[in-house]
Each structure stands twice: as C-alpha cells, then as structure tokens.
Amino acid sequence: MASVCFYFQVHQPYRLRRYSVFDADPYYFDDYKNAEICRKVATKCYLPGNRLMLDLIQRHKGRFRVSYSISGVAVDQFLEYCPEVIDSFRALVNTGCVELLGETYYHSLSFLYSREEFRHQVNSHKAKMQEVFGYQPRVFRNTELIYNNDLAHYVQDMGYAGILAEGADYILGYRSPNFLYRPLGADRIKLLLKNYRLSDDIAFRFSNRGWSEWPLTAEKFGRWVNEVNGNGFVVNLFMDYETLGEHQWEDTGIFDFMSKLPEVILEHSDNDFLRLSESVDRYEASGTLDVPHMVSWADMERDLSAWLGNSMQSNALHEIYRLERQIKEKGDPMLLHDWRRLQTSDHFYYMCTKWFSDGDVHKYFNPYDSPYDSYINFMNVLDNIRQRLRH
Amino acid sequence: MRVLMLGWEFPPFISGGLGTACYGLTRAMSEEGVDVTFVLPRAVSGDHTTHVRLIAPAAVSVKSNGRVKSMLVQQGGQIVSYHIDSLDHVTFVPVDVELSPYETEAEYAARIERLNRIRHTLSQEEMRVLETESRRTDRSICAVDSPLTGQYGRDLLAEVHRYARLVTMFAPRMEFDVIHAHDWMTFPAALAVSRMTGKPLVVHVHSTEFDRSGEHVDQRVYDIERAGMHGAAHVVAVSNLTRNLCVSRYGVDPQKVSVVYNAIDLQDSTVPTGPLTFRKGERLVLFLGRMTMQKGPDYFVAAAKKVLDKMENVTFIMAGDGDMFRRVIERAADLGIGHKILFTGFLRGDNVQKVFRMADLFVMPSVSEPFGLVPLEAMSQDVPVIISKQSGVSEVLTHVLKVDFWDINEMANKIIAVLRHAPLRETLKKHAHFEVRKFSWRDASRSCVELYERLTSRG
Numbered sequence: 001m002a003s004v005c006f007y008f009q010v011h012q013p014y015r016l017r018r019y020s021v022f023d024a025d026p027y028y029f030d031d032y033k034n035a036e037i038c039r040k041v042a043t044k045c046y047l048p049g050n051r052l053m054l055d056l057i058q059r060h061k062g063r064f065r066v067s068y069s070i071s072g073v074a075v076d077q078f079l080e081y082c083p084e085v086i087d088s089f090r091a092l093v094n095t096g097c098v099e100l101l102g103e104t105y106y107h108s109l110s111f112l113y114s115r116e117e118f119r120h121q122v123n124s125h126k127a128k129m130q131e132v133f134g135y136q137p138r139v140f141r142n143t144e145l146i147y148n149n150d151l152a153h154y155v156q157d158m159g160y161a162g163i164l165a166e167g168a169d170y171i172l173g174y175r176s177p178n179f180l181y182r183p184l185g186a187d188r189i190k191l192l193l194k195n196y197r198l199s200d201d202i203a204f205r206f207s208n209r210g211w212s213e214w215p216l217t218a219e220k221f222g223r224w225v226n227e228v229n230g231n232g233f234v235v236n237l238f239m240d241y242e243t244l245g246e247h248q249w250e251d252t253g254i255f256d257f258m259s260k261l262p263e264v265i266l267e268h269s270d271n272d273f274l275r276l277s278e279s280v281d282r283y284e285a286s287g288t289l290d291v292p293h294m295v296s297w298a299d300m301e302r303d304l305s306a307w308l309g310n311s312m313q314s315n316a317l318h319e320i321y322r323l324e325r326q327i328k329e330k331g332d333p334m335l336l337h338d339w340r341r342l343q344t345s346d347h348f349y350y351m352c353t354k355w356f357s358d359g360d361v362h363k364y365f366n367p368y369d370s371p372y373d374s375y376i377n378f379m380n381v382l383d384n385i386r387q388r389l390r391h
Numbered sequence: 392m393r394v395l396m397l398g399w400e401f402p403p404f405i406s407g408g409l410g411t412a413c414y415g416l417t418r419a420m421s422e423e424g425v426d427v428t429f430v431l432p433r434a435v436s437g438d439h440t441t442h443v444r445l446i447a448p449a450a451v452s453v454k455s456n457g458r459v460k461s462m463l464v465q466q467g468g469q470i471v472s473y474h475i476d477s478l479d480h481v482t483f484v485p486v487d488v489e490l491s492p493y494e495t496e497a498e499y500a501a502r503i504e505r506l507n508r509i510r511h512t513l514s515q516e517e518m519r520v521l522e523t524e525s526r527r528t529d530r531s532i533c534a535v536d537s538p539l540t541g542q543y544g545r546d547l548l549a550e551v552h553r554y555a556r557l558v559t560m561f562a563p564r565m566e567f568d569v570i571h572a573h574d575w576m577t578f579p580a581a582l583a584v585s586r587m588t589g590k591p592l593v594v595h596v597h598s599t600e601f602d603r604s605g606e607h608v609d610q611r612v613y614d615i616e617r618a619g620m621h622g623a624a625h626v627v628a629v630s631n632l633t634r635n636l637c638v639s640r641y642g643v644d645p646q647k648v649s650v651v652y653n654a655i656d657l658q659d660s661t662v663p664t665g666p667l668t669f670r671k672g673e674r675l676v677l678f679l680g681r682m683t684m685q686k687g688p689d690y691f692v693a694a695a696k697k698v699l700d701k702m703e704n705v706t707f708i709m710a711g712d713g714d715m716f717r718r719v720i721e722r723a724a725d726l727g728i729g730h731k732i733l734f735t736g737f738l739r740g741d742n743v744q745k746v747f748r749m750a751d752l753f754v755m756p757s758v759s760e761p762f763g764l765v766p767l768e769a770m771s772q773d774v775p776v777i778i779s780k781q782s783g784v785s786e787v788l789t790h791v792l793k794v795d796f797w798d799i800n801e802m803a804n805k806i807i808a809v810l811r812h813a814p815l816r817e818t819l820k821k822h823a824h825f826e827v828r829k830f831s832w833r834d835a836s837r838s839c840v841e842l843y844e845r846l847t848s849r850g
Contacts, residue, residue: 020800020801020804021701021803021804021807021808022697022701022800022803022804310814310818310821311814311817311818312812312814312815312818314814315812315813315814316814353790353818353822369793370789370792370793371818372790372792372815372818372819373792375808375812375814375815375818376792376804376805376808376812376815379808379811379812379815380804380808
C-alpha cells in the first residue's frame with residue numbers, strides 16, 4: 001500500500017518597502033510590489049494550479065486528494081489583491097478532497113522566541129481558515145517545517161492530531177520517511193515526514209537537464225512510488241505550491257506532469273491519494289522518533305541556519321521579540337499588526353549570507369540586492385516601531 | 392617568458408592604484424620566474440613638489456623593500472639599469488621623464504614651471520651640490536640628478552612623446568618576447584617598440600579618459616588610448632566596466648579584450664594590526680583617495696552632513712590630495728560640519744595602515760572607478776566597506792555595502808547603519824576577511840602569462 005500525500009505550501013510575505021533611516025512614517029510595506037507579485041504568481045501558479053487540481057479531483061471522482069497550508073498573510077494579500085485565488089481555493093475545499101493545515105498566521109519563527117505569541121498566531125490562523133474557508137485544521141505544520149520534540153508536544157496540547165517535519169537523514173538514521181512516527185514524549189500526535197528525495201525530484205530537479213533522470217515523466221515517477229509498496233505506507237510529497245509554474249515554469253512541462261501523475265499512480269490498485277489527516281487516521285505510528293534539535297526543510301543543512309546563520313539575523317530576531325511585552329501593553333492594534341507582519345520568516349531569510357557569494361540561493365522574489373541591505377532596511381523599520389512605542 | 396613592461400611607480404613612491412597594480416603584478420611575475428624588464432618613468436616629484444622637498448631627497452628616500460642590489464651606471468652618473476633585492480627576475484630601467492600617472496595637462500604645466508623656476512634661482516654651485524647630495528643620499532629610484540638639467544616637453548603630450556623617443560632608443564636592443572604597457576602615457580612608446588621589433592603588445596587599461604575627465608574628454612589623450620588599444624595584440628581591462636568602455640567608446644573588438652582583476656598582497660603587512668581608538672566614543676568614517684571629480688569626495692561630504700544630522704559622535708576623515716581639495720574643504724565649511732571632518736592630505740605607508748586601524752568604516756563614493764583597490768585594502772584591515780556601484784570592484788565584491796554615488800541619502804543611511812549596528816559590522820568583517828583572499832596577484836599574473844603564451848605562440 002502506498003498512499004501519496006501531496007502537501008503544498010502557499011505563502012507570500014508582506015515585503016518591506018525601502019525604508020531609510022530618514023523615513024519617519026509608519027508605512028513599511030511595499031503595497032505596489034506585493035500586489036504585483038501576488039498577481040503575477042496567481043497568474044502563473046495559484047490559478048492554473050487550482051484549476052488543475054479541481055480538474056484532477058473531478059476527473060478521478062474524488063480519488064485524487066491534496067493538502068495545502070496557506071499562511072494568514074498570504075490569505076490577507078489574496079483577499080486584497082487577487083480575490084479570485086481565494087474563490088478557487090474555496091472551490092477546492094468544497095470538494096471535500098482538499099485539506100487545509102494549521103500554521104502560524106504570520107509564517108513566523110515565533111515558536112523559537114515566544115510560546116505566547118506562537119499560540120496566538122496559530123489560533124488566529126485557525127480562526128482565519130474557519131472564517132474564509134469554513135475549515136478546521138487538524139494537522140499542523142510549523143514555518144519552513146521547523147520541528148523538534150518540544151514543538152510536537154506543544155502542538156499536541158493545542159489539539160492537533162498530526163504534525164509535519166522534514167524527513168532528514170540525520171533524524172531518521174536507518175528509518176524510512178514512508179511511515180508515520182510518534183514524537184518522543186507526545187503520544188496523542190503523529191509525525192508525518194517529508195520524503196525529500198521524491199519531493200525534491202519534482203520541486204528542484206524537475207527541469208534540471210544535467211540530472212541523470214531528466215526528463216522526469218509521470219510514468220517514471222509512478223514507478224518510484226510503486227517501489228515504496230511493501231516498504232512503507234505513505235509517500236509524503238511536500239513542497240512549495242510555487243513549484244508549479246513559478247519555480248518550474250509552465251514550459252518545463254510541470255503542469256502536464258502533474259496532470260498525468262494521478263492516473264499513473266492510481267493504475268496500481270494498491271495506491272491511493274490521501275489528505276494528511278486521513279493518513280493520520282488510517283496508519284499507526286511505526287515507532288518513536290526523538291528530535292531534540294531543530295530541523296527544517298531549508299537548504300542542504302536542514303537546520304535553522306537559513307534564518308539564524310549569522311549575527312545580523314539573530315540580532316534582528318532578538319530585537320523584534322524583545323519588544324513583545326511593550327507592544328502588547330501599548331494596545332495599539334495597528335502597531336501590533338505591523339509588529340507581527342515583521343515576524344514573517346522571509347525577512348530573516350533575506351539576511352542569510354550562507355550562499356550569498358555564489359549568488360544563487362534565496363533569490364526567489366528577494367527584493368534586496370544583498371543580505372546586508374535587507375538587515376539595514378529591517379532595522380530601520382524596527383527603529384520606527386520603537387519610536388511609535390514611545391509616543 | 393621575457394616581458395618588456397612599461398609601467399609606473401614602485402614602492403615607496405606609490406601615489407595610487409596604478410603603481411600598486413604594476414608592483415603587485417610584476418612582483419608576482421618575478422616569483423613565477425618570468426623575466427621582466429621594467430621601464431620606469433622617473434618623475435622627480437609628486438603632485439605637490441616644493442622647493443624644500445626637492446632639495447631634501449632624504450624625505451623621500453628609499454625603504455627596505457626597495458633596496459638596490461646591483462646597478463649599472465653609465466659614464467656621467469646616469470643609471471642604466473638596476474636590480475632590487477626581493478625581485479630576482481626584474482631589471483629596472485629608469486627613464487628620465489617628467490611623467491606621473493595622475494597628472495593633468497594643467498598640473499603638468501604648473502609643475503614644469505616650478506621646476507624651471509628652481510633651476511633659475513639656483514646658482515651653478517648650488518646645482519652641483521644638490522646633484523651630488525641627491526646622488527649620495529638616494530641610492531635608487533628617485534635620483535634628483537638629471538631632471539634639473541634635462542629638457543622637458545613643453546606640455547604633457549610632448550613629454551609623453553619624448554618618453555616614447557627615449558624608450559625606442561634602448562628598448563629594441565633588449566631581449567623580450569612580449570611588451571606590456573600600462574595606461575595611455577606609455578602607449579606611444581609601446582606601440583613604437585612593438586612596430587620596431589615585431590613583438591606582440593598587450594595594453595593594460597587601468598583607467599580611460601572617460602573615467603578621468605567625465606564627458607570632457609581630451610581628444611588627444613583619447614586618440615592615444617584608441618591607437619594603443621587598436622594597435623595592441625590584446626587589451627587587458629581591470630574590470631568588465633572598463634572592458635565595456637574599451638568596446639563601446641573605443642571600438643575595440645570584444646574578442647580582443649580580457650578582464651584581469653586587480654588584487655592585494657596580504658602578506659605585505661608587517662606593521663601591527665588591530666583597531667586603534669581615535670577618540671573614546673567617537674566613530675570614524677574614512678574617505679581615502681585623490682580629491683578629484685572622479686573619486687566623488689563632494690558626495691562624501693554631503694553624506695557626512697546627512698549622517699551628522701542624525702548622529703553626533705562621528706568624525707569623518709578625508710585622506711588625499713587633488714584639485715578638488717579646497718573646494719571640498721569649503722563645502723564642508725558651508726555645510727557647517729568643518730569641525731567634524733579632518734583633512735589629512737596625502738597619506739603614505741604606515742599612516743595609511745594607521746588610519747585604517749582607527750576607522751570604523753571606509754567609504755569609496757567614486758563617480759567612476761575602473762577597479763578600486765582601496766576597498767580591498769580596507770577589507771584586509773578588517774574595516775567594513777561601502778563602495779559605489781559605479782566601480783569595477785563592485786562586480787566582484789559581495790561582502791560590502793553598495794550605493795549609487797549620487798544617492799547621498801542612501802549613502803548616509805548605510806553609514807549610519809554600520810555605525811549603529813555591531814552585528815552588521817561583524818558580519819561584514821567576518822565574510823570580507825575571506826572574500827578579500829580571493830584576489831591574488833599570482834592569479835592576475837598567471838592570467839597575463841597565459842595571454843603572453845597565446846600571443847607568442849601564434850608565430
């Protein structure tokens with residue numbers, strides 16, 4: 001039995017405008033650029049992607065299923081800049097074959113800095129999913145799949161039945177990501193691990209002509225999935241939704257691949273597609289997994305170094321969470337909302353210097369020429385937040 | 392491989408990037424066993440020669456890294472060639488011409504006039520004493536002997552052509568496989584030697600007339616540059632920025648132009664390192680370069696004003712000399728920040744190291760900078776760096792801050808950020824420390840030698 005579980009991440013940050021030390025107004029976000037990017041990605045990815053998913057669900061009479069996690073800040077921007085995206089997600093959710101996951105509203109790293117803030121953001125995200133889609137998430141995924149034992153424990157207490165993590169080799173050892181696990185010390189929640197080889201074959205390698213398996217066809221991928229039969233229950237394919245049409249452009253054939261894949265997978269009678277909560281309900285945990293340190297799905301390191309790898313990043317994060325008490329005591333809703341939108345992990349990702357010299361990574365809609373520029377901009381905004389606190 | 396190098400300035404008389412580049416490249420070639428005959432124009436005096444300095448050659452006498460090993464002297468005391476200690480494969484051939492690499496026509500004229508005035512005021516006896524004295528104290532490069540009796544060109548162009556004539560008098564008799572000439576003043580000489588010997592010519596473009604003069608180009612200089620680039624078998628540009636100029640402004644075949652980036656010798660620093668405190672609690676921002684239009688000192692002053700509107704404990708140091716010196720001082724005074732800007736004039740040797748050790752930040756606001764070596768120096772001294780995007784070095788540096796030279800708000804924004812945020816300084820320093828090690832003269836020299844080999848094997 002191999003159940004294929006697709007989970008797509010949908011997220012767009014509120015990118016900051018150029019904010020110099022000489023600026024004094026409280027308008028931090030680049031509305032024009034954010035609208036432009038939202039609409040562009042909607043046209044290239046979200047809308048055609050959703051059309052395709054709806055078509056697949058109808059074509060396979062409900063046997064094709066898929067899960068999404070949509071950040072609160074993405075929902076807000078869709079509502080403002082391209083509401084048709086929200087409509088198309090609603091149509092998907094209404095089929096009953098689509099699941100929405102829980103996450104932090106602001107796609108933040110709050111779990112690392114403030115449990116109180118984390119809880120608040122998870123709950124506001126939950127409320128948003130209910131309000132916009134009439135959906136109650138049962139499975140949780142933390143920002144960028146950041147995960148450890150502690151998080152599992154905390155999220156279990158918040159009532160979630162499942163939680164996602166990267167199936168990194170160094171946490172799995174000899175074990176396979178194709179089973180469900182029990183987080184150490186949390187026996188009411190199940191852990192779903194990303195099969196990073198098969199996920200990355202689609203997300204990263206699909207159009208790479210230097211790759212020995214290029215071109216990747218649905219048939220070939222189907223064979224790889226079938227190989228899991230007997231060696232696992234699930235094939236968790238976790239990736240950014242922007243893989244479709246944005247990371248992998250339409251002309252790479254990614255939509256055709258996705259369109260073909262379900263019928264190839266379903267040809268084998270042992271296979272099916274599951275939403276993540278169905279997978280949690282159907283399969284037992286095959287063992288306990290101890291993950292004391294933070295793991296994520298980012299870069300080769302699969303750790304926190306993409307957001308906390310240099311002293312600018314840790315400084316910026318430290319400084320923003322240091323304001324929590326004062327911000328909350330001040331009771332200014334706009335200030336609070338701005339402060340929260342500044343917590344979005346992308347702001348810190350832009351400050352990453354890890355691969356900057358090679359000039360390749362972290363470039364996806366990165367509004368900055370350099371990590372230094374991004375830090376300077378962020379700190380100028382934060383300084384203005386502090387000014388507002390004083391007045 | 393034997394190279395006839397028509398170069399500029401050697402330590403300790405380096406007044407800018409051109410000399411540093413010639414020295415770095417030649418030293419690396421010597422270490423690789425390439426034989427270099429280095430033809431060195433021997434200007435007596437720098438930009439601001441005064442009577443006093445001229446008759447006190449001890450003030451500019453040679454330091455240890457330029458110790459002369461052997462010397463071939465003609466009858467009459469004229470030095471024909473000499474060798475320096477650490478450069479085994481290099482033969483220096485000094486040529487008495489009044490050329491210095493950064494001089495403009497007007498500056499040249501003024502200097503020659505000063506020289507002539509000195510000649511007329513000195514008696515025959517004083518002249519003789521001066522010459523003897525200079526020969527006794529100055530054992531190498533900067534002999535003050537013959538210039539006082541020589542015949543200089545009436546203008547800069549004439550002097551450039553006189554240099555070419557002098558070089559063609561001895562160079563064709565020397566043995567070499569390839570000619571390598573640095574910047575326009577050497578091009579006529581190099582072209583002539585190349586024609587006489589049939590040896591391939593490489594011209595190395597460190598800056599063009601467009602960099603030096605903006606759009607007010609001296610047509611005669613442009614023509615020389617163009618003739619050099621077209622007459623050469625190959626052109627070496629110090630950046631893609633410069634390469635593009637060679638192609639677009641001089642019409643050189645792009646196939647014929649390669650980029651060889653400048654570099655820095657890190658092992659050079661024998662002086663103590665580590666930060667020096669300028670004044671407790673006071674931050675120091677440094678400008679170091681010639682005060683000419685090209686280097687954008689006025690933008691630095693404008694940005695300083697903006698910074699001082701926001702922060703108090705900052706002092707700005709402007710190290711360098713040039714035709715905008717007075718204007719910049721006046722500008723600072725007009726803006727009411729004269730007391731916050733220190734002008735040091737031209738700095739040499741240890742003082743450069745010292746000012747870097749005191750600085751919290753180095754800014755290079757160049758309007759036009761074919762490469763820009765000083766940022767590499769700053770990085771090697773662990774000083775965070777802001778450079779203008781209009782510089783060649785900006786193509787290859789990532790761990791520096793970049794601004795458009797005209798964007799003084801952004802320049803001030805970044806200066807303030809560096810001064811305020813220790814994590815920014817630390818991250819910049821940490822990465823720059825590694826990045827600067829990518830630039831080695833050995834690599835640059837190897838690129839040149841590969842080029843020579845390609846050119847000479849063509850038959």
